[in-house]
Amino acid sequence: MKRKNLNIGLFGFGCVGYGLYEVLEKTPGLKANIKRICVKDKSKQRQLPSEHFTFDKNDILNDGEINTVVELIDDADAAFEIVKTALQKGKAVVTANKKMIAEHFDELLQLQKEYNVPLLYEAACCASIPIIRNLEEYYDNDLLESIEGIVNGSTNYILTKTSEEHISYAEALLEAQQKGYAESNPIMDTGGFDAKYKLLILIAHAFGVVAKPDEIYNIGIDRLGELELNYAKEKGLSIKLIAFAEKTSEGKINAFVLPKFIQKSDKLFSVNDVFNGVKTKSYFSDVQFFVGKGAGAYPTASAVLSDISALSYDYQYEYKKLNQNEILESDKNILLKVFLRHDLEYVSEFKRCFNSIQESYRNHESGYIIGIISLANLKIIAERNYADTSIVLFDIAKSNTNETIKKRKQEYAFN
Amino acid sequence: MKRKNLNIGLFGFGCVGYGLYEVLEKTPGLKANIKRICVKDKSKQRQLPSEHFTFDKNDILNDGEINTVVELIDDADAAFEIVKTALQKGKAVVTANKKMIAEHFDELLQLQKEYNVPLLYEAACCASIPIIRNLEEYYDNDLLESIEGIVNGSTNYILTKTSEEHISYAEALLEAQQKGYAESNPIMDTGGFDAKYKLLILIAHAFGVVAKPDEIYNIGIDRLGELELNYAKEKGLSIKLIAFAEKTSEGKINAFVLPKFIQKSDKLFSVNDVFNGVKTKSYFSDVQFFVGKGAGAYPTASAVLSDISALSYDYQYEYKKLNQNEILESDKNILLKVFLRHDLEYVSEFKRCFNSIQESYRNHESGYIIGIISLANLKIIAERNYADTSIVLFDIAKSNTNETIKKRKQEYAFN
Numbered sequence: 001m002k003r004k005n006l007n008i009g010l011f012g013f014g015c016v017g018y019g020l021y022e023v024l025e026k027t028p029g030l031k032a033n034i035k036r037i038c039v040k041d042k043s044k045q046r047q048l049p050s051e052h053f054t055f056d057k058n059d060i061l062n063d064g065e066i067n068t069v070v071e072l073i074d075d076a077d078a079a080f081e082i083v084k085t086a087l088q089k090g091k092a093v094v095t096a097n098k099k100m101i102a103e104h105f106d107e108l109l110q111l112q113k114e115y116n117v118p119l120l121y122e123a124a125c126c127a128s129i130p131i132i133r134n135l136e137e138y139y140d141n142d143l144l145e146s147i148e149g150i151v152n153g154s155t156n157y158i159l160t161k162t163s164e165e166h167i168s169y170a171e172a173l174l175e176a177q178q179k180g181y182a183e184s185n186p187i188m189d190t191g192g193f194d195a196k197y198k199l200l201i202l203i204a205h206a207f208g209v210v211a212k213p214d215e216i217y218n219i220g221i222d223r224l225g226e227l228e229l230n231y232a233k234e235k236g237l238s239i240k241l242i243a244f245a246e247k248t249s250e251g252k253i254n255a256f257v258l259p260k261f262i263q264k265s266d267k268l269f270s271v272n273d274v275f276n277g278v279k280t281k282s283y284f285s286d287v288q289f290f291v292g293k294g295a296g297a298y299p300t301a302s303a304v305l306s307d308i309s310a311l312s313y314d315y316q317y318e319y320k321k322l323n324q325n326e327i328l329e330s331d332k333n334i335l336l337k338v339f340l341r342h343d344l345e346y347v348s349e350f351k352r353c354f355n356s357i358q359e360s361y362r363n364h365e366s367g368y369i370i371g372i373i374s375l376a377n378l379k380i381i382a383e384r385n386y387a388d389t390s391i392v393l394f395d396i397a398k399s400n401t402n403e404t405i406k407k408r409k410q411e412y413a414f415n
Numbered sequence: 416m417k418r419k420n421l422n423i424g425l426f427g428f429g430c431v432g433y434g435l436y437e438v439l440e441k442t443p444g445l446k447a448n449i450k451r452i453c454v455k456d457k458s459k460q461r462q463l464p465s466e467h468f469t470f471d472k473n474d475i476l477n478d479g480e481i482n483t484v485v486e487l488i489d490d491a492d493a494a495f496e497i498v499k500t501a502l503q504k505g506k507a508v509v510t511a512n513k514k515m516i517a518e519h520f521d522e523l524l525q526l527q528k529e530y531n532v533p534l535l536y537e538a539a540c541c542a543s544i545p546i547i548r549n550l551e552e553y554y555d556n557d558l559l560e561s562i563e564g565i566v567n568g569s570t571n572y573i574l575t576k577t578s579e580e581h582i583s584y585a586e587a588l589l590e591a592q593q594k595g596y597a598e599s600n601p602i603m604d605t606g607g608f609d610a611k612y613k614l615l616i617l618i619a620h621a622f623g624v625v626a627k628p629d630e631i632y633n634i635g636i637d638r639l640g641e642l643e644l645n646y647a648k649e650k651g652l653s654i655k656l657i658a659f660a661e662k663t664s665e666g667k668i669n670a671f672v673l674p675k676f677i678q679k680s681d682k683l684f685s686v687n688d689v690f691n692g693v694k695t696k697s698y699f700s701d702v703q704f705f706v707g708k709g710a711g712a713y714p715t716a717s718a719v720l721s722d723i724s725a726l727s728y729d730y731q732y733e734y735k736k737l738n739q740n741e742i743l744e745s746d747k748n749i750l751l752k753v754f755l756r757h758d759l760e761y762v763s764e765f766k767r768c769f770n771s772i773q774e775s776y777r778n779h780e781s782g783y784i785i786g787i788i789s790l791a792n793l794k795i796i797a798e799r800n801y802a803d804t805s806i807v808l809f810d811i812a813k814s815n816t817n818e819t820i821k822k823r824k825q826e827y828a829f830n
Binding site for chain 2: 019023127128129130133134137138267270282283284285286287288289290291292293298299301302303305306309310313315
């Protein structure tokens with residue numbers, strides 16, 4: 001296997017970009033050099049001489065010597081234009097922009113096919129955890145049953161602080177913002193949108209479903225309150241924001257992002273702070289579990305680097321499972337056991353949304369219901385935006401996984 | 416990237432071989448078919464018609480149409496002869512035989528280079544955990560500081576049983592043997608040899624050191640007794656058989672296999688039963704942690720399958736770190752904090768072996784010493800084979816890791 005020389009045009013020169021620059025300088029074994037760096041702000045002081053930089057994206061996109069574009073900017077729309085043009089010009093692309101990928105997945109697949117160029121984005125999912133590559137390479141022929149993970153570092157930091165230091169959600173968020181783990185407008189993280197974009201990318205590689213962002217339901221952690229935090233504490237559970245997808249016995253894909261009570265025996269229980277953790281379950285390799293830092297300049301640079309390394313031998317994703325024509329399960333068929341905290345005014349309406357109720361509780365100002373509800377009804381409750389509700393998942397109520405396993409075990413019976 | 420057609424000659428047709436056969440049959444997307452299977456026992460009933468089989472290895476090795484050999488037999492010597500001839504004939508090879516690889520690593524490297532053919536062996540280390548591929552691909556340019564793991568499933572099963580069900584080591588071993596997790600002659604597992612072979616493979620990919628098996632010191636779990644098991648229980652620790660390697664501040668590699676007390680906060684604490692877990696620590700991606708089933712037909716077949724899949728696009732290990740010319744640290748420079756259980760007769764001799772002693776205890780029949788000792792002296796104690804001693808590691812006493820990090824942080828200072 002001969003490694004290809006990579007001549008890189010880099011977009012964006014924040015911490016990740018600069019880290020990447022340094023490592024590439026120090027690893028001559030990988031024949032990759034950054035020829036040009038495109039940045040936006042003309043007035044900013046930078047750590048390299050000005051001849052490295054350009055402010056015009058076409059200086060990179062029209063440069064025939066540049067065969068690889070690394071895109072590390074924040075703006076998802078601008079990023080898409082860059083990535084699209086680069087692919088059209090036959091340049092391989094590495095990006096870390098999950099929002100851009102999730103919003104343009106179909107088009108990006110089409111571009112890769114049409115121009116036969118690789119687009120790699122390991123850094124877009126769980127930063128340093130090589131989950132996409134492992135799904136592509138390790139689960140490509142395996143019978144994957146489910147994938148479940150903590151995929152957003154900043155919400156995990158906030159939840160860890162809330163639970164370990166018994167501070168309020170607002171205080172923990174403020175601390176996360178002060179440490180640079182959360183944006184000043186943190187809704188992308190705390191609302192579960194960032195997790196959803198990642199899940200959307202993961203299910204394409206895991207199950208071959210290309211979904212639109214609004215087809216995957218997400219509830220974040222921004223509504224969590226005392227009642228459910230105390231409930232978790234009393235029962236020895238922790239609350240984590242979970243991205244989940246499984247293949248049902250009907251062969252459909254059930255995917256969502258929700259806060260979930262995690263048992264102590266669950267491998268995700270001890271994934272704390274800015275760490276991410278992803279569990280996969282498959283017929284042959286059973287449960288596998290990947291843990292690593294899910295955010296930060298260095299972990300992200302490390303994932304970008306490994307994509308660049310892979311490009312040097314012409315690696316590209318194969319998306320083999322896309323041919324399986326999987327589809328998403330409908331919301332009314334997804335039954336969940338949840339904890340719903342509610343104010344007292346609408347309690348009877350809430351109760352009617354449940355298929356069955358196992359526990360209910362009320363004090364002078366609020367209450368909770370524990371029971372089985374369809375995702376469709378859960379959405380109705382959450383979207384009507386009642387003054388003060390919060391939802392935490394216990395588990396899939398009607399998990400078809402056992403049936404699925406049984407069915408597959410029969411198919412694969414080594415008799 | 417065009418996938419190559421693979422025409423496979425398979426050696427061995429136990430559970431893993433048969434599982435592999437079935438999955439390949441069911442995944443036509445991967446252009447790989449098993450042309451011929453070589454087995455030893457002529458009288459054994461098999462699950463496929465006899466025309467699939469041969470009893471003569473040359474029917475595969477001399478078949479010009481077979482471009483890939485998958486070796487899944489037990490006998491390390493016979494396996495080496497097969498692998499060697501296959502490589503010499505330009506056939507790509509996949510093997511799961513850690514003992515064979517560890518004992519012939521130099522020669523296998525030489526053969527790969529001379530005949531320019533890939534030899535892949537993901538299944539040889541921690542079965543379903545894709546640790547070798549991740550070391551090759553994800554840590555190839557990164558600054559890896561240490562690797563530490565539970566890499567042997569059967570000892571982990573025994574230790575889990577001993578600690579959770581409070582049964583004796585002998586009972587747990589018997590149970591493991593009855594369940595097929597341990598061989599009737601279990602010394603390869605319980606003596607830490609299997610773990611050592613895996614560590615030897617891991618450090619070649621992690622740090623570029625090709626060691627001989629007798630250069631890596633291993634103590635197993637077969638001498639563990641009540642005193643240290645109770646000590647662990649009282650302190651809330653667990654005992655795990657650990658394979659460990661780190662780069663010292665002098666740039667040398669310190670590697671060994673020892674039973675170790677694991678704190679509850681350590682990610683390895685909750686890796687139980689036949690699961691394996693591997694922690695890596697590196698400058699850019701920080702701590703990463705991989706967990707999966709480390710033994711069994713399916714997890715192993717799953718790893719073999721992913722190697723076959725990789726061969727279809729001509730993947731081969733690059734062993735880039737071999738050029739770094741790393742060497743092993745000398746035993747006298749490796750200082751360990753250990754727990755030594757001993758009988759009462761030689762206690763003064765034992766004490767003289769320690770650099771410093773923090774605790775000592777004795778009752779009417781035995782005692783223990785907790786203190787700092789060099790690996791060289793530890794070997795002397797263990798190898799003299801005193802009637803009843805047992806050694807459990809607390810930690811590296813003089814860990815240079817902090818200094819190393821500091822030094823590298825300076826080198827890579829993003830100022």
